[in-house]
Amino acid sequence: MWHFLARNKQAAVMLGLLAVAAFVVVVLATKGASIAIVENLSTETDDISNDPHLFSTYSLPSDNRFMPSIGNGHIATNVFSDTVYMNGLYNGYKGKSRRARIPAWANIRLNSTLTDHPYSPVYSLDTKQGVFTVTVDRDRSVVTQRIYAHRFYTRAIVNQIQVASKHRPDPDFLHPEIWIAIKLMPGPGSDDIVFQDPVPEILDGRTVWSVCGQTKESEDPTYQPLPVDICAYWTSVPDHLVVPQHGSRVFTFAMTADKNKTVARQELIKVLQEDGEELFDKHVEQWGRLYHQAGMQIEGNLKLAKIVNGIWYYLLSSLPAEESHQPLDRFFGLSPTGLARGGTFDDYEGHNFWDTEIWMYPTILLLYPHYAHSLLQYRLETAYVAAQLARITGHKGYRFPWESAYTGTEVTQPCCPEVAEFEQHVSGCISFAARQYLATTRDEEWLKQGGCSLVTNIADFWASRAVINYTTGLYDIKNVMGPDEDHSNVTNSAFTNVVAGYSLYLAEYVSCLCKEYYLSKAPEHYADIAWSLALPYDGEWDYHPEYAEYKRSEKIKQADVVLLGFPLQYPMNESTRANDLKYYESVTRNDGPAMTWSIHTVGILRSGDSAKAAKMFNKSYDAYVREPFKVWSELRRPDVGAVNFQTGMGGFLQAIVFGYAGLSVYLDRFEIHRAQLPPQATRLKIKGIKYLGTNLNLDIDDVDVTLTVTSVDDKWPLVLNNGKYNTTLIPGLTVTLSGEGPFTIRSAPWKDCKLPADIIGQNYLRQINV
Structure with missing residues (x-):
């Protein structure tokens, strides 16, 4: 992953405690929300709530990149942005492919949130109910705006504005009605979609608008002969809402979008037919089902509890609904910044990387295995493109691209050809995710429906990449790049060779599992290749050099070799693992991405050094989480990089689940090691761990x-x-x-199939010195 410099944040004026106290009663009355006062406010964007699921503030971030997102796996947006993105909607040829921007016909603003105003809005993100709320305490009314991507009506982004009179009639007041100024701010037209002219119509007495269009450019004509259709519907928005001075009313506005015009239209009709509170309740019910299935609870450390709740909210917002009014569209995977971002180079254009399988996937697998299945399904559905990529580069099997989007073809930017050419470990990471999925689910249907082929063909690729070195008697894998992108075109990357070896071993194991119904099988010598892959090891320093030519003391970008200890759990001497951790901590540059220090945390916890682990754990999140909505940046302050960086979030969850809680997944067992509390926490509860x-x-x-x-x-x-x-x-x-x-x-062995050896570079009774 690449990184970028941040723009400077501007200062703003902090509101006082008096305003907090004046408003708390109003917010407590708002459905599903509660705010308790936190004294000694210190910055413009403090979170003033002590509810672990509620993030509230009196002042929005001056850098709007740190606004929260709302999403439901089909459609998503950043709150108050002029852009909506949709699952699977991309525009641009190959390296220019990016999420296609839809104007935000859902971006409705209260006038009091746009200009200097005597009233003080409170902005809240409720991670449990999946809703962003703006509440304004006015002289004669309380106005509450709810903004959410509906979790059941998945094509819809909904705005509900409730105006409640305070019942304080003033006989001398010239305007007995309550007027609330609002504004629809969809932004400019799209550079990605050629839209026709909007068309109005009347539905149940309301004016709605619709527009249809097509993306401008196919990602790859070979796999996408035609551009993608897109249609959007939205309700007309007046300049003012009017309510009698003694009344109360809820106004519902909605935007829907889909590749199918009929689906978008029917969804809008259904949303508008619903009673306002029932519409919201159906949305909350779906979020409740997710949190009923699984979750993480932290007590004693409110800051940490909020960060964890925010992470799960942002991850789940980009994953498909479990139940929906209209059939779900095909799912196109998790990108590093989620569904609400991806239109720019900074936000990785909504592409899929190894980030999914290595960083976000592991905790999703344990708590929500059906979503892990969906993530693997994206890879299965693009496997035929991976087969073509292997062929045109002179290899066998499946070679998955470094970046993929709509078609599964390589979509890395023209700026960075070296990562597309050399960072081939992504295929091994996908195989490793399949290994963990089979270990925790034993899902034979998945094997029958493509899993056998996926595992076998990834092994075929690595077998064709490994070349015997007649001097050492070992197999080399040349011309690769490991996770450390500061070093390209190397030989025998330690991480790459281990995931390649695991892929080869897994194919042998799956050949046994699939033999009743899958004709092809991994050749028996694949395990021999894995056994004989070169694994760099320095006997003098008792550590793993990053690759064959690595010179000690060279700086690296991010976690690489330390990934052998976790998540790969490659067997090695404890002293070797300790030396890997100690050495690479000293040479990893400080401006790397967030997830590096999470993996160091896991390793250090396994070694038993809780004090050192706590320092590393704090380093893994403290400078990356931006208040008040717990939005992660890729890089440490003051730099930014990618925003809402779910890769870093995933690494952080692993530090808790696999580090502090001590969980480990193996092909034949599930283990719990030395479970302990995170810093300042008095309780950690992980609910809904799924194993077999x-x-x-x-x-x-x-x-x-x-x-x-x-x-x-x-x-x-x-x-x-x-x-x-x-x-x-x-x-x-x-x-x-x-x-x-x-x-x-x-449990009992699965089909009595022999477990793989999973030993790499150890065919002699010594490590290979380089």
Whole structure:
């Protein structure tokens, strides 16, 4: 990933505590919201709420890039922006491909939020209900605006403005009605879509507008012969809302968008037919279902609790709804900045990278495995393009592009050909994600519907990339780039070779799993290639050089070799892992991306150094999270880089789930190691951990660590071993995990298939010195 410099933030005037106190009663009355006063406000954009799910402020960020997003997996926008993006809607040929901008016919502003005004709005993001709220306490009324991407009516972005009179009649007042000035601000026309002229019509007595168009340019005519159609509908917005001085009313405005005009129109009709509160309740119900299935709760550290809740909100906002009024469209994956961004180079244009599989995917897999399936499905649906990329570069199997979007072809910008050419480890990362998915689900239907082919063909690619070195007797993989993008066109990247070796081993294992119904199988020598891949190791310093030609003390950009310890969990001596962590911490430049220090946190926690881990953990988020809406930047302050950087968010969640909670996934088992509390927290609870159909809750406090079984899958009975005794997991069972562990949960072997060796570069009784 690349990085960029931030623009300077401008200062603004902070509002006082008196305004806070005057408004708190009003907000407490707002449905689903609560704000408690936090004293000693210090900056213009402080979060004034002590509800862990609610982020509230009196002043919006002066840099609007740090405004929050709303989304439902189909459609998304940043609050108060003039742009809406839609899942799978891209424009531009190959390296120019980016999310196609739709004007924001959903961007409705209260006049009191646009100009200097005697009233003081409170802005709130409710991460539990998936809604952004603006509340204005006026002389004669309270105005509340709710903005949300509907989680059930997934083509719709909804604005609801409630005007509630204070019932303070003034007989001398010239205008007995209450007038609220509003403004629709969709921004300019789109540079990505050729729209026809808007067309008005009357629906149930209301004027609505519609417009249809096509993206200007196909991503790749070979795989996308025609541009993509897009249609949008939106309600007409007046200059003022008028309510009787003794009355109260909710005004509902909506915008819908879809590739199918009929779908967009029917969705708008249905939204407008709903009662205002019922419409909102259906949206909240869907968010409630997500949080009922799984979640993370932190007590004692409000800041940390809010950050974690914000991360899950932003991730889930970019993932598809589980239930929707209209059938869901095909899903096009998670990009580093989510669905609400992606129209610019800074925000990675909405493309898919290795970020999905290595950084965002692991915690999603444990809590929401059906979404992990959706992410793998995107790769399966573009696998035929990966096959073509392998062929034209002289290799076999599937070579997935470094960046992909609508078609699955390579869409890396022309500026950066080296990453497209050399950063081939993305294919190994996809195979590793498939490995973890099979380990936690044993989903045989997925294997039958393409998983067998995916795993086998990625292994075919790596087998064709590995070339025997007759001097060493080992296989080399040349002309690659690891995660550290400061060094390109290297030989035997440690990370690349390990994910390549894992891919080859996994194909052998899957050949056994799939033999009843999948004709092709991985050749037996694939495991021999994996066993004989060169893995750089320096015996003098007892560490892994990043690649064969690496010279000690060279600076690197980001986590690379340390990924061997986690998430790859490559077996090595504890001293080697400790040296990898210590050395690469000293040479990683400070202006790299956010997720590096999360992985260091996991490694250091596994070594038992809690004090050092706490410092690294704080470093992994403190300078990246921007108040008040907990929007992550790719780079540390004052730099910015990509915004709403979900890659960094995913790494941070891994520090909690796999570091502090101590969870580990292997092909044959699930482990819990040395579970402990994050800094300043008094409790950490992870609800809805899914392993082989069983639902688990892990509860950590300053006294005990307990594991509770809420449901099981009889197909895969599980046994917990605490180092001495076995306990069969049954619904309702709660076990106290005393000691450091590991505590191991297993089921019977899957089809009695032999587990892969997963040893790379160890075919001699020594490490390979370079």
